[in-house]
Structure formats: structure tokens, C-alpha cells
Amino acid sequence: MPDAGSIYLDFKYDSLEYDTIRFPHGNDRKFIQEIDEAVVNSAAQAIANHAPDLTWVYLEFTDDMGHQFGDSPQFYDAVKAADTQIGKIWNAIKEREKNFNEDWLIVITTDHGRDAETGKRHGGQSDRERLTWITTNSKNLNQYFKATPGMVDIMPSIASHLNLTIPEQIRKEIDGVPFIGPVDIAELKAALDQDGILLQWNLLNPAVDSLTVFTTTTNNFAMGGIDEYQKLKTVSAKEEKFWFKPDSDSLFIKILVSTPHQYLNTWFVKKRLSEQ
Ligand SMILES: [Zn+2]
Numbered sequence: 001m002p003d004a005g006s007i008y009l010d011f012k013y014d015s016l017e018y019d020t021i022r023f024p025h026g027n028d029r030k031f032i033q034e035i036d037e038a039v040v041n042s043a044a045q046a047i048a049n050h051a052p053d054l055t056w057v058y059l060e061f062t063d064d065m066g067h068q069f070g071d072s073p074q075f076y077d078a079v080k081a082a083d084t085q086i087g088k089i090w091n092a093i094k095e096r097e098k099n100f101n102e103d104w105l106i107v108i109t110t111d112h113g114r115d116a117e118t119g120k121r122h123g124g125q126s127d128r129e130r131l132t133w134i135t136t137n138s139k140n141l142n143q144y145f146k147a148t149p150g151m152v153d154i155m156p157s158i159a160s161h162l163n164l165t166i167p168e169q170i171r172k173e174i175d176g177v178p179f180i181g182p183v184d185i186a187e188l189k190a191a192l193d194q195d196g197i198l199l200q201w202n203l204l205n206p207a208v209d210s211l212t213v214f215t216t217t218t219n220n221f222a223m224g225g226i227d228e229y230q231k232l233k234t235v236s237a238k239e240e241k242f243w244f245k246p247d248s249d250s251l252f253i254k255i256l257v258s259t260p261h262q263y264l265n266t267w268f269v270k271k272r273l274s275e276q
Pocket residue numbers: 063067122
């Protein structure tokens with residue numbers, strides 16, 4: 001898409017589920033495991049031979065076994081098989097590091113947990129369904145990795161590993177906190193308190209004395225535009241909280257906090273009158 005910079009993939013290996021001659025579909029879904037295997041072999045080969053800057057791999061079979069059998073030997077076997085498959089990618093990475101003195105990052109995660117009763121379903125709000133994990137080989141993890149990182153934090157972490165310079169306007173709108181490289185604060189949240197807004201954060205870098213709070217009541221960013229943030233105040237970082245009374249009755253306020261190494265934003269959304 002031109003709007004996204006007309007970036008194209010140098011190589012893709014996808015949509016194998018449409019090849020029903022090579023991968024005949026059966027109810028046991030074994031063809032998905034065979035597709036995962038083909039995808040892993042292709043990814044490992046691409047890494048070994050071409051050293052792409054960024055590779056994305058999706059494996060599906062564990063999810064299928066979860067849905068069909070829930071917490072079961074079939075599900076656990078699928079997890080073990082996926083572990084072996086990812087090992088092929090990891091071996092390709094280690095080969096590159098050994099032979100070419102390269103510095104590779106691998107991040108492995110999952111997009112959801114499963115329901116506690118059966119292990120079959122997901123989509124609800126229970127702890128087990130919402131619990132995901134992240135594992136990585138990074139040797140440059142910061143203290144936030146030991147807190148509660150989530151999927152949203154993976155992109156800025158990869159950007160940090162790649163030493164990418166993200167344009168300032170975009171950095172202001174990134175939701176995640178990098179778990180690789182320098183970090184100052186995390187867990188920024190805003191809540192209604194008395195007749196104002198209480199902003200709270202966790203200070204991870206004690207060397208930071210102050211941070212600056214900005215607000216805006218527009219979200220032009222959603223349509224590719226820019227939001228003009230107004231500076232509200234520079235406040236003590238150690239306090240880990242700041243209360244303010246907004247001088248606008250907008251239904252939402254985007255709150256941006258700036259620290260030496262970071263921008264971090266959160267939203268304050270007023271409940272509509274009908275929901276109160
Ligand atoms: Zn699923």
C-alpha cells in the first residue's frame with residue numbers, strides 16, 4: 001500500500017493450506033502440522049542463505065490441537081513438536097552467528113491462552129485466557145522484561161535491537177515499552193480521581209528526575225495525521241503519580257509522557273453518560 005510506504009516482502013512462503021494436493025485436508029488436522037514443518041524448513045533455509053533483516057513465522061498446529069482436544073496429550077505433543085520445529089530456526093540463527101559474526105534476535109510468543117475448564121476455548125477475560133508469554137535470546141534485556149511485558153512491547157523491542165530510528169511523531173503514538181535497551185518508565189495509566197485525572201507510572205530508571213506530561217484531545221493519528229500535544233507540566237518522576245484537572249470536556253484525552261529515553265502514552269476515556 002502506498003499509504004504504508006509501499007514496503008514489499010522480499011520473500012514469502014504462505015497460503016499452503018490452499019494446496020490440497022500436497023497437503024490433503026483431514027479431520028485430524030495433521031496437514032497443518034505438515035504445513036508448519038514446511039514453513040519452518042523454508043524460514044530456516046531463508047535465514048541460513050539470505051540473512052533477512054526481519055522474518056516473521058506463524059505456526060498453527062498447537063492452536064488446532066488446543067481447540068480440538070483441550071488440555072490433553074495431543075495438545076502437549078503439539079507443543080513439543082512446535083518446540084522442535086522452532087529449534088530448526090534457532091539452529092539456522094546459531095549457524096549464522098558462528099559463521100558470519102552476526103547478532104541475531106529471536107522473539108517467540110503466543111497470541112492468547114486458553115480457558116481454565118477445558119483448555120479448548122479462548123476469547124474470554126479469564127487470567128489463563130489472557131496470559132501469554134514471551135521468550136527471547138536477547139542479552140540486552142532491561143528490567144521491564146521481568147515485569148509484565150505484552151505483545152505490544154515486542155515491536156519497539158525489535159526496533160531497539162535493530163537500532164531503528166523511529167520518527168518522533170510515530171514514537172509518540174507507540175503503545176509498547178521496549179524490553180530491550182534503555183527504558184525509564186512503564187505501566188502508565190490514567191484514571192478518574194475526584195474531579196480530575198490521576199496519572200500513574202512505574203519508574204524503572206532511578207536516574208530520571210523528572211518527566212513531562214502532554215495532552216491532546218484529537219486522534220488524527222488514527223487517519224495518518226498528526227496530533228498537536230500541549231505541554232501540561234514537568235513533574236517529579238519518583239512520585240510515580242500526577243493529578244491534574246483537564247480544562248476540556250472532550251470524551252477522551254490522549255496523555256503523553258516524555259522521559260530521556262522514551263515516549264509513552266495512555267488514554268483517558270470518559271464514560272458516556274448512558275454507561276454511568
Ligand atoms: Zn485459536
